[in-house]
Amino acid sequence: MRVFKFAAIGAVALTMGLAGCSQTPQQQRATTGAAVGGVGGALVGQAIGRDTKSTLIGAGAGALLGAVVATSGGPQPGDRQMCRYRAPNGQVYVAECDERYYSGRY
Structure with a gap:
């Protein structure tokens, strides 16, 4: 024991x-x-x-x-993903995804 x-x-x-x-x-x-x-x-x-x-x-x-x-529940509402964006000057940066990503309108 x-x-x-x-x-x-x-x-x-x-x-x-x-x-x-x-x-x-x-x-x-x-x-x-x-x-x-x-x-x-x-x-x-x-x-x-x-x-x-x-x-x-x-x-x-x-x-x-x-x-x-x-x-098993998948991503929760509070979970935020990171996305890659390209600025107008061509620079690529990483930031939190905006609402278009989560609603499927990206």
Whole structure:
């Protein structure tokens, strides 16, 4: 049981570290979904199997399912994409896409 506690603490610390490295909103949703799903899966696995093996299987399945569900919604309304534009003088620059991009009138 002592090994399980250290493994759980290590898994939480690793997930927190990976969440800090997420760069896009989709990556952040996937990381958060995996963390929440992993914790929920571990609790369900422990409740069903009452042993370490069941807890680890539940945590893995929950993390996978949580990441998939969190990212399945596609871009959220607050997510902004970056677009390339050309200025009248010919210079190309990158800026946040305008509404024409999101409404399909580009």
